[in-house]
Amino acid sequence: MPEKKIRVLIVDDSAVVRQVLTQLLSKSDAIEVIGSVSDPIFAMARMNQDWPDVIVLDVEMPRMDGITFLKKIMSVRPTPVVICSTLTEKGAETTLQALSAGAVGIVTKPKAGLKSFLEDDSADITHAIKAAAQTDMRRMKAMTMSLSTAGHATPANTALKSTLQPRDQQHTSSLAMSSTTDRLIAIGTSTGGTQALELVLTKLSRICAGIVIVQHMPERFTAAFAARLNTLCEIEVKEAESGDRVIPGRALIAPGGKHMSIKRSGAQYHVEVQDGPLVNRHKPSVDVLFRSVAKWAGKNALGIIMTGMGDDGARGLKEMLNEGAQTLGQDEKSCVVYGMPKEAVKLGAVQQEVPLQAISGHIERYSK
Structure with missing residues (x-):
């Protein structure tokens, strides 16, 4: 048939x-x-x-x-x-x-x-x-409604963040030496991920570990997406540039049309953004990020794979797990498209499946 x-x-x-x-x-x-x-x-x-x-x-x-x-x-x-x-x-x-x-x-x-x-x-x-x-529109509608009623960062929080950022940038060296090598969080997502990331990141406090993110999205759109999240979140969110430090209270989003990976220099992590061929039909690719995290952060990292179609990120997450990282997958009930997490589970790359609403709590606990 x-x-x-x-x-x-x-x-x-x-x-x-x-x-x-x-x-x-x-x-x-x-x-x-x-x-x-x-x-x-x-x-x-x-x-x-x-x-x-x-x-x-x-x-x-x-x-x-x-x-x-x-x-x-x-x-x-x-x-x-x-x-x-x-x-x-x-x-x-x-x-x-x-x-x-x-x-x-x-x-x-x-x-x-x-x-x-x-x-x-x-x-x-x-x-x-x-x-x-393949999208589950009931879950998409429920997530959209959650976002419309959620309490995001208030103007006061946003103002506080803007006044603290210059000081953070001036005094990150000792902070990085003591904490950024201990904890790093890598997130990969695709279809349904923009809404899912908003639900997760808007719940995080400034003490959370540094975060690196690949969201499958075309060129130019990631800058606007990061800027929008930055106005909603207590943490700093920005489109990644080569040389950006991975520090507590900051999330770096891979630019559309570029791959992003992490490197370690001494006690500090930073990102590299570069061109290259498509990987798993995508650029940026979650696998490219996750594999670099496996290599440079290993047991000091938490990998999270979220809603999306295809298998990008599954192999990279398995490499992270093999190097001692902790790994999470968004569960089927909360995914708009249960594709990427499903493939990671099939590979044995996911230690625990959790609902979308619980991911921010796991990040906070891991950061502490």
Whole structure:
């Protein structure tokens, strides 16, 4: 019996985008494009007759913007949505709003050379849609609602953090000598990870161990994502740059389109950001980070693999465990996509599976 195809609706005001996406996706044996429309008003009329499995959605459109449309979908009938966004600073900010509202993935498009870009990146687009189709939208909606009602860092906390950071940077040497070599936390995640990371990081105190993170996300979007988390969290969150120190109270997020690894110099850890080939179809790759942590931190590290499609990070986490690190996997019940943790469990890389809501507690206890 042939496998059921993923039924996709494209919503984009660009006729070129609609045409090219339809042609590309129609080449996949796993995908069926059931329609392409120019705005959410037409989309709603079409969906009333034939509801899709996945929606590919532009965010900047006439009559109704993509964010408003996305919120309507999430309130009426939660459906996996992949955002089709431009590679601009404004596009990144808007896309983050969409992810917070329940979107599950991002497809990027430049302002120029659109047709050749989409054709070159057809494998990524197909992968994003397949990942979206595996998303558990009940869990995604529950996580989105948790974020909307959660109490994040107050303006007072944010102001306190900004006044303390310069002092931290001036006096980190002795602190690093005494504590950063003792504890380091590495996190890898993909589909559903932006919301999951927000739930985890906003609960952490400034005494937590230094954190390094790979979240599968396109170039430019990680900077906006890190900046947004930095305003919400008590800890410092930033997009990683080569030479950045891994210190308590700081989380470094790998830049989209680059690999991130850690190195140790004396008693101090720092990150290296560099280009390179895709690893497990990704750049940044969780395996690249985890393997470097296994090599340079070993038993002084905690590895955590969270929601996401595929197996990136599973082998690297096993290497961490083999070198004496502690390892956690997000459990199936709380994952939006139980792919990456499942593969790590199958390899014997996960010592303990825990629900998403418990991960921050484990990080705090490990840090102490």
